[in-house]
Amino acid sequence: MNVNLIDGKKVSKELQIKLKKRVSSLRQKGILPKLAVILVGNNAASKVYVRNKQITAEKLGIETLNINFDKNISENELIKKIDELNNDATVDGILVQLPLPKQIDESKVTQRILPNKDVDGFHPVNMGKLFTNEIGPQPCTPRGIMELLKYYNLEISGKNVVIIGRSNIVGRPMAAFMLNEDATVTITHSKTKNLKKITRQADIVIVAIGKAEFIDATYLKDDAIVIDVGMNRNKAGKLVGDVNQTSVSKKVKYLTPVPGGVGPMTITMLMQQTIELAEKRINNE
Numbered sequence: 001m002n003v004n005l006i007d008g009k010k011v012s013k014e015l016q017i018k019l020k021k022r023v024s025s026l027r028q029k030g031i032l033p034k035l036a037v038i039l040v041g042n043n044a045a046s047k048v049y050v051r052n053k054q055i056t057a058e059k060l061g062i063e064t065l066n067i068n069f070d071k072n073i074s075e076n077e078l079i080k081k082i083d084e085l086n087n088d089a090t091v092d093g094i095l096v097q098l099p100l101p102k103q104i105d106e107s108k109v110t111q112r113i114l115p116n117k118d119v120d121g122f123h124p125v126n127m128g129k130l131f132t133n134e135i136g137p138q139p140c141t142p143r144g145i146m147e148l149l150k151y152y153n154l155e156i157s158g159k160n161v162v163i164i165g166r167s168n169i170v171g172r173p174m175a176a177f178m179l180n181e182d183a184t185v186t187i188t189h190s191k192t193k194n195l196k197k198i199t200r201q202a203d204i205v206i207v208a209i210g211k212a213e214f215i216d217a218t219y220l221k222d223d224a225i226v227i228d229v230g231m232n233r234n235k236a237g238k239l240v241g242d243v244n245q246t247s248v249s250k251k252v253k254y255l256t257p258v259p260g261g262v263g264p265m266t267i268t269m270l271m272q273q274t275i276e277l278a279e280k281r282i283n284n285e
């Protein structure tokens, strides 16, 4: 069987054409959508992601405010900056690139961003809305995965979905998204027993564990849909996912590649959410 690769780059490009039009319509109304991006420290991967966010925003006509802090910044200093951005009426969305250095409490920072500027959808108020199936900013990676499944007309209702990983960025919100589409959802994690037995029952497997090429064909049933959220460097320094793509390709029906699958959608969804927050200004004015 030939695996169908889910092309996140292509879907992103198509979505971004529509987003650019929404930005120009906002700009015609005198609204300049603005995204504030805070980067703390020198994490090489984070620097790349932040740069890509800035480049994409610029391409779409979204203004960015780029704030870089030294890795030794105190929690109070970071919170002071967030307060300043919360009070800046020209800023629609605020994001703090994760992970943060050890001295900073990630949840305290996440909760300081006003829910209506929380472009990453990580604030507990917005997470709560997602879990109760209400509208609000949503975590960008799982939202991007839902867009990919929709684009490829892959049915979710009634499907057995297994999520590997329980992070706040991917695993937990992913479960809510899937529940909201009437899937039967199982979240598994490092303490799960008999993982293979569970994943082999799954119609859709979403892998976000941060272990290079961990999932091979023996974990999956024939014709499964596999979404690989991993982003790891293997021993040769090559970017690989959490799924062994060569092994699973012979068995599954759909697969997201790494790179070029979920990653590009995360950034596109961030842009979409910045625009959605800016569009709220029309009704509030």
Ligand SMILES: Nc1nc2c(c(=O)[nH]1)N[C@@H](CN(C=O)c1ccc(C(=O)N[C@@H](CCC(=O)O)C(=O)O)cc1)CN2
Binding pocket: 048, 049, 095, 096, 097, 098, 099, 120, 140, 141, 169, 231, 239, 258, 259, 260, 261, 262, 263, 264, 265, 266, 267
């Ligand atoms: N505040 C946030 N921090 C983090 C998030 C997030 O959504 N909000 N997610 C991840 C990192 N991330 C975005 O921030 C991200 C990761 C990967 C990609 C991506 O496009 N990957 C490419 C490959 C890029 C490369 O060559 O290194 C791909 O998969 O094709 C985009 C965004 C953690 N932090």
